[in-house]
Amino acid sequence: MAELDRLDREFGLGAMPTSGPVRRPRQDRRSHGPVLPGLLITALIVGTIVAMSPADNMRQLRRLVGFDDDRLAAVPDVPRGRGSFSFLQTQRGSDEPVGYDPCRPIEVLVNPAGAPDNYDELVDTGLERTSAATGLRFERVGLTENRDVTTGPFPRREPVLIAWATEDEVPDLAGDVAGIGGSVAVGQPGNLRYVTGRVVLDRDVFDSFSKDEQPFAQAIVDHELTHLVGLGHVDDPRELMYADNVGVTTYGPGDREGLARIGSVDC
Ligand SMILES: [Zn+2]
Incomplete structure (x- = not known):
């Protein structure tokens, strides 16, 4: 699987990737008094x-006052400290990740131009897995012809765009990069929030997968969606967020812990 040797490149979009894995005990910031x-x-x-x-x-x-918030789904309770994860961005002066608002659905538009025939299944499965691992909810709001993937989205709330492209159109896909993914945050320092993002997948890489290799195609989609919601790479080959993917097709223990942390941010 040469294509997967270097799975992707993190989409910049102003994110500041952290330098290595972080493993910190989850803080329960939602405990309430009497x-x-x-x-x-x-x-x-x-x-x-x-x-x-x-x-x-x-x-x-x-x-x-203890009503908490109107989370759309529960954050899964996962074992902690068993793997590696990193956040693409943390709030200034804290270990808390920057993430999407767990009380709002994340709208998703797909541009099907150049997508593989089974793109619907790849997208739906990826969104379901990301949702189950974070408690975030996604809502597919249709198809689009928008190809605004090279200049990046404006920093305002708008649907996430998932598209397939060639390296001629998106130079970041050059070489063996299979996809890029990331989000844009807005807000005050210390209180940033992702409001939109992009997942761009390499058309040629997806075309090269046989039917038997679809788990790898799915792993790339899942990996990019994990960037989208806020996790970065780790130097741990057991994790899906290992940059030089060696064939991992499911979340590792650190991926799961990191995704649960991302879904635990305040509304
Ligand atoms: Zn990556």
Whole structure:
């Protein structure tokens, strides 16, 4: 599987890849105090926050009083400390990853031009796996002819674009790079949030896979979607996020822990 020797290149998009694997105990930032103090806080804060502001502060308020948030799905409970993972970006001054809002579905558009015949299955399976591993929810909102993959998306909320391209169109796909993936964050320093992203897959690499090799095609899609939601590469051949993929087609223990962390960010 020469194509998989170097699986891909991380899509820059302003992300600052971390230099190596990080393994840190997950912080449970969502523990709540007893009910009564919570209620008192409610009353207090409604007066101040609501006056000066809108939805975001209402969310903080709900969290403070123990309603938590309206997560679309539960984050899976996975064993920790058994593998390696890294985040593409962390919030300034903390170990918390930058991620998508777990209370909103992530809209996805697919450009089918040049895609393999089974692109629907590859995309759906990849989104299902990413969703199950993070608790994030994806919503396919249709097909598009948009090929805005070389200049990158604008930093605003818009559907993620998944497309197939050749290296002539997207030079980052040159050589044995099978795909690129990443997202764009907006917000204040310390409170960044991904709002859109791109997954671009190498048409020639996908064309080269036989029917029996579809697990490798799927692994590339899964790997790029894992970049999309915020994980970087690790120097551990057991993980799907190992850059020089040696045939791993399922998440390793560190991939699972990292994906669960990504899905655990506050709404
Ligand atoms: Zn990669």
